[in-house]
Amino acid sequence: MEYTGVGELRGPLVVVDGVRGVGWDDSVSIRLDSGETRHGLVLEVDRGTAVVQVLEGTAGMSPTGTGLTFVGHPMRIPVGTGWLGRVCDGRGDPIDGGPPVLSATTAPVSGYPLNPTWREPPSEPVLTGVSAVDALTTLVRGQKLPIFSVPGLPHLELATQIAANATAGGAPFCVVFAGMGLTHADGSLVREALEARTAEGEVVLLLNLADDPVIERVITPRLALTVAEELAFTGGRHVLVVMTDMTSYAEALREVSAARGEIPARRAYPGYLYSDLASLYERCGRIRDRPGSVTVLPVLTMPAGDITHPVADLTGYITEGQIVLSSQAHARGVYPPVDALASLSRLMRRGAGAGHTRADHLDLAAQLLSALAKARQVRELADLVGQAAVSERDLPYLSFEEAFDRELVNQRPDETRDIDDTLERCWQTALVLPRRELAMMPTAQVDARIRAKGGAQHADTAGAGGPSVVAGQTGPRHQGRGDARTEATRSPS
Structure with a gap:
C-alpha cells in the first residue's frame, strides 16, 4: 500500500500520517512526483504517524505528489x-x-x-x-x-x-x-x-x-x-x-x-x-x-x-x-x-610472540617502549638544561630516540615491511643502547645479537644480570614497566 499523507518535511525526515502495520526500522520506498525513487528507514511510529529518515535527503521533495511504500521488514542488501x-x-x-x-x-x-x-x-x-x-x-x-x-x-x-x-x-x-x-x-x-x-x-x-x-x-x-x-x-x-x-x-x-x-x-x-x-x-x-x-x-x-x-x-x-x-x-x-x-x-x-609472529617479539617491544619512555625524559631534560648537562649514562638515549624514529617508525607510504624485517629493525634500534640498558630481554638473546653485530659500544655488561623476561610471559620487571606505561598513558578513552 502506498501512503500519500505526507504531513511534514523536516530536514532529512518525512512525517507521514495514517499508516498501519508499520514497525521501527522498516525499509521504505519513496516515490517523488518526478518519478524518482528514494529510500528511507522508519525511525519512529506513534499512533499512526511514522517518521521516516530519507537516505538521499529531502531536497526536491514536496508534501504533495510524494508516495511512500513500506516494505514490511528492515533494510536488506x-x-x-x-x-x-x-x-x-x-x-x-x-x-x-x-x-x-x-x-x-x-x-x-x-x-x-x-x-x-x-x-x-x-x-x-x-x-x-x-x-x-x-x-x-x-x-x-x-x-x-x-x-x-x-x-x-x-x-x-x-x-x-x-x-x-x-x-x-x-x-x-x-x-x-x-x-x-x-x-x-x-x-x-x-x-x-x-x-x-x-x-x-x-x-x-x-x-x-x-x-x-x-x-x-x-x-x-x-x-x-x-x-x-x-x-x-x-x-x-x-x-x-x-x-x-x-x-x-x-x-x-x-x-x-x-x-x-x-x-x-x-x-x-x-x-x-x-x-x-x-x-x-x-x-x-x-x-x-x-x-x-x-x-x-x-x-x-x-x-x-x-x-x-x-x-x-x-x-x-x-x-x-x-x-x-x-x-x-x-x-x-x-x-x-x-x-x-x-x-x-x-x-x-x-x-604476538611465539607461535604467532616471532618468539622475541613481545620482549623486544617491551624493551623498546621502556627505552623510549626514558629517552623522552632525557630529551626533556636536555631541552631544559642543555645536552652538556646530561649524564654519560643517559646520552645514548638521545641517539636511541633518533634511531627509533628513523630506522623503525619512519617508512614510505608505498613501502610494505614483513614481520621479520620489522623485528630486525627493532633489534637494530635497541642495540643503539649499551648492553647494560637492555635488561628486559633474555640475556642469551641479547648476547647473541651483540656478538653478531660485533659492536664495541656494547662491551659494558654492567647491569646485565637482572631478571629477564621469557617471551609471552610477564615477569616482575616487565610487569612493572607495563603498569607504569598504562598509568602514564591512561585517559578517559
Whole structure:
C-alpha cells in the first residue's frame, strides 16, 4: 500500500500520517512526483504517524505528489562474493560502471544478534605491513583497534596503506573500506591507492563523499559490516573493515537527532551515541568453529586534538586500545606519525610472540617502549638544561630516540615491511643502547645479537644480570614497566 499523507518535511525526515502495520526500522520506498525513487528507514511510529529518515535527503521533495511504500521488514542488501572488487557509493550503488551487486542471499543491514557464548577470543595477528603498528601495537584478528588522529595529519594515507598491504599470514583475506564524508580528492586517493587490490578482487569500497547526502553516512558503516560478516562467517575469510571518518558518522547522527527534536547530550550529540557506536564496533570478532573473522579499524579525528571529545572518548571505552597519531612526530617529518607511548593494543599478547609472529617479539617491544619512555625524559631534560648537562649514562638515549624514529617508525607510504624485517629493525634500534640498558630481554638473546653485530659500544655488561623476561610471559620487571606505561598513558578513552 502506498501512503500519500505526507504531513511534514523536516530536514532529512518525512512525517507521514495514517499508516498501519508499520514497525521501527522498516525499509521504505519513496516515490517523488518526478518519478524518482528514494529510500528511507522508519525511525519512529506513534499512533499512526511514522517518521521516516530519507537516505538521499529531502531536497526536491514536496508534501504533495510524494508516495511512500513500506516494505514490511528492515533494510536488506544482497551479500556474498559479488561485492569483492566493486566500488560503490555509501548506499551500495555501483560507481565503477559495473552492474548492481546481485545475490540469491540477502541480510539485514542492522546485522544479526550474536550470542556472546559463541565468540572465540582473538588469537592471531593481522599484519599491516606498517612497522609502528606490527611491532608495538599488533592488530589481532577479531579486534577493534581505532586510530585517533587530528585534522591535518595523514590518517587517511595510513588507513589506505594498511588496507592495501594487510594480510592474515597466508589465510584467505580481504578488506572492506568504508569512507564517510570524504572530499573528492580523498575519494580519488583511496581509489588509486587500492586500485591494484580492488582489481584482484580483495577489496570492497564503499565511498560516501562530502557532497553526498549527509544521512547516507549513517548507513554506510552498517553496509560495510553486513558485507564483511557474510564474507567472514559464511565465506571463511578474515576480513579487515576500515571505517573513516567516524567523526563524520557521529555528526550525521547528530543531525538526525536534532531533526527529530531529541534532547541533546554532550556537545549536542544524542544521548544514545555510546550504544550506537557499540552497535557498530561490537559486530567484529570470531565465532567458535568458524574459520573467518571480522576485524575493525575505525579512524576518527579529534577536533582540536581533544581526546575527551565524545566520539573519541566513547570509542575508547568500547574498543581494545588505540593507535594515536602525533602532531609533533608529523612536524619532525616522521611517517606514519605514531605516538608509540600513547598507543596501546590490549590484545597484543594474544596475537604476538611465539607461535604467532616471532618468539622475541613481545620482549623486544617491551624493551623498546621502556627505552623510549626514558629517552623522552632525557630529551626533556636536555631541552631544559642543555645536552652538556646530561649524564654519560643517559646520552645514548638521545641517539636511541633518533634511531627509533628513523630506522623503525619512519617508512614510505608505498613501502610494505614483513614481520621479520620489522623485528630486525627493532633489534637494530635497541642495540643503539649499551648492553647494560637492555635488561628486559633474555640475556642469551641479547648476547647473541651483540656478538653478531660485533659492536664495541656494547662491551659494558654492567647491569646485565637482572631478571629477564621469557617471551609471552610477564615477569616482575616487565610487569612493572607495563603498569607504569598504562598509568602514564591512561585517559578517559
